[in-house]
Amino acid sequence: MKTSVMWFRNDLRVLDNPAFFESVENSDQVIPLYIIDANLTQGKNSSSNRNKFLLESLLDLDKSLRDLGGKLIIKSGNIEDIFKELDKQFNVDAVYISEDYTQFSLKRDEFAKSLFKKLNIKFRSFPGRLTVNNLDEIKTGSESVYKVYTPFYNNWVNVKRRDISLIPTQIQTPNINNDEINIHLDQNSISPNLQIGGEANALIRLNEFIENDLKNYSENHDNLFGNKTSKLSAYLHFGCISPLYIESLLDESEASQSFRRQLCWRDFYNYILKFYPDSNKEFQHKYIKLPWKYDEDLINAWKMGMTGYPIVDAGMRELKETGWMHNRARLIVGSFLTKDLFIDWRVGESYFMKMLVDGDKSNNNGNWQWIASVGVDPAPVWRRFLNPDSQQEKFDPDAKYIKKFVPELNDVPIDYISNPGNMTLEQQEKYNCIIGVDYPKRIVDHSKARKITLDIFSEINKMS
Numbered sequence: 263m264k265t266s267v268m269w270f271r272n273d274l275r276v277l278d279n280p281a282f283f284e285s286v287e288n289s290d291q292v293i294p295l296y297i298i299d300a301n302l303t304q305g306k307n308s309s310s311n312r313n314k315f316l317l318e319s320l321l322d323l324d325k326s327l328r329d330l331g332g333k334l335i336i337k338s339g340n341i342e343d344i345f346k347e348l349d350k351q352f353n354v355d356a357v358y359i360s361e362d363y364t365q366f367s368l369k370r371d372e373f374a375k376s377l378f379k380k381l382n383i384k385f386r387s388f389p390g391r392l393t394v395n396n397l398d399e400i401k402t403g404s405e406s407v408y409k410v411y412t413p414f415y416n417n418w419v420n421v422k423r424r425d426i427s428l429i430p431t432q433i434q435t436p437n438i439n440n441d442e443i444n445i446h447l448d449q450n451s452i453s454p455n456l457q458i459g460g461e462a463n464a465l466i467r468l469n470e471f472i473e474n475d476l477k478n479y480s481e482n483h484d485n486l487f488g489n490k491t492s493k494l495s496a497y498l499h500f501g502c503i504s505p506l507y508i509e510s511l512l513d514e515s516e517a518s519q520s521f522r523r524q525l526c527w528r529d530f531y532n533y534i535l536k537f538y539p540d541s542n543k544e545f546q547h548k549y550i551k552l553p554w555k556y557d558e559d560l561i562n563a564w565k566m567g568m569t570g571y572p573i574v575d576a577g578m579r580e581l582k583e584t585g586w587m588h589n590r591a592r593l594i595v596g597s598f599l600t601k602d603l604f605i606d607w608r609v610g611e612s613y614f615m616k617m618l619v620d621g622d623k624s625n626n627n628g629n630w631q632w633i634a635s636v637g638v639d640p641a642p643v644w645r646r647f648l649n650p651d652s653q654q655e656k657f658d659p660d661a662k663y664i665k666k667f668v669p670e671l672n673d674v675p676i677d678y679i680s681n682p683g684n685m686t687l688e689q690q691e692k693y694n695c696i697i698g699v700d701y702p703k704r705i706v707d708h709s710k711a712r713k714i715t716l717d718i719f720s721e722i723n724k725m726s
């Protein structure tokens with residue numbers, strides 16, 4: 263009897279999962295395996311929000327597999343011991359995986375490949391994590407790697423797509439006992455209004471988005487209030503939904519094109535990480551010299567949403583409360599941390615990684631470097647130096663987003679909402695918001711900070 267292992271990692275779905283489909287097609291029985299890796303669930307980049315979402319996604323995957331006649335086998339511990347044991351019991355023919363591109367995954371797969379070679383097990387890898395199959399195909403005319411998004415997109419959009427992979431009709435799984443599921447969940451740091459994981463929920467969310475909000479996506483996706491974006495990022499991170507499947511439902515309308523461009527950003531940052539894995543350093547090397555600050559009081563005020571800039575505070579509190587933050591708010595708080603406070607972007611990257619349910623090495627690192635003006639897709643620093651007041655006027659003009667997440671500003675009139683500190687003491691009393699008591703004074707002056715930061719960048723540009 264030919265036995266294969268389908269080793270699920272960040273591809274926790276049955277629909278359009280080519281590795282899973284092929285494992286079933288090419289074997290008499292399949293062991294659908296998930297290995298709980300303590301490096302991910304307890305390591306320095308782990309997150310209770312993501313662990314909870316992962317757990318829900320595993321339970322949902324198990325349900326789907328049971329509907330097909332199988333079940334998910336969950337093991338904890340060392341990859342080598344787990345595969346040696348399975349091979350001893352079942353004489354495994356092949357292990358199927360979906361390719362992944364972080365350094366962590368690439369190293370893990372190199373290790374697995376050499377282990378399987380020793381055990382005489384075939385290693386079969388398939389696309390499925392990204393919208394396109396093969397990042398290596400996307401090269402400039404001179405065969406080098408793209409560093410700017412738009413030309414990458416122009417090439418990416420024309421890459422031939424594979425067919426969507428169907429759900430197998432039935433699977434046969436041998437009877438194996440599961441290890442106890444041991445995923446660290448720190449109840450104190452789980453956001454109270456977190457999205458729920460799993461493929462079933464991903465598909466529901468996708469349908470809702472397509473029915474209600476896709477048609478106006480280009481006009482609305484920057485509006486901070488009203489949930490006008492897809493909110494599929496965590497499902498995409500864990501592979502509960504396939505980006506290619508999402509793309510297959512888009513048409514050629516402007517709204518669909520605009521949404522397709524977002525999916526492309528995801529492929530772009532995976533591409534950058536694959537070809538430039540040294541992601542802990544500024545991609546533009548001249549900026550390694552930037553004299554970042556590490557002021558704990560400022561960092562804490564930012565993390566807690568207590569900066570005195572309501573639009574920044576609303577974003578940071580959305581993150582704490584829901585484990586997710588609107589992209590526009592991520593840009594605003596990212597610019598604020600790195601440009602207004604001049605704090606090292608890695609501080610922001612690491613806090614986001616701890617909190618975000620969609621926290622994803624490539625997307626997070628790529629975006630932090632982008633908004634700090636030190637990464638790929640370069641632009642002059644002033645272009646990505648966002649003014650919190652004008653961002654609020656543009657993207658939260660009636661302050662509904664602010665008032666949802668910063669309730670102490672509920673009674674403050676719109677004219678004072680971007681800077682409640684401009685109210686007289688009498689007004690502060692009238693509108694139930696005493697500055698320094700109910701809501702903090704601004705921790706930095708935007709125009710002064712802007713001048714200082716632009717000068718520092720300009721000095722470094724002159725030297726290089």
Ligand SMILES: Cc1cc2nc3c(=O)[nH]c(=O)nc-3n(C[C@H](O)[C@H](O)[C@H](O)COP(=O)(O)OP(=O)(O)OC[C@H]3O[C@@H](n4cnc5c(N)ncnc54)[C@H](O)[C@@H]3O)c2cc1C
Nearest residue numbers: 491492493494495524527528589592620621622625626629
């Ligand atoms: C500082 C900063 C940090 C970020 N960290 C992450 C992260 O850890 N994980 C993450 O998935 N996204 C990250 N993003 C990108 C973006 O904010 C989220 O993908 C988006 O807000 C998710 O919401 P959505 O699914 O409703 O997006 P939609 O607008 O509906 O977009 C659809 C999908 O496209 C992809 N996408 C959209 N914008 C981007 C982008 N700028 N970069 C890469 N992919 C994108 C996402 O997979 C998203 O789910 C970050 C952005 C910034 C500015």
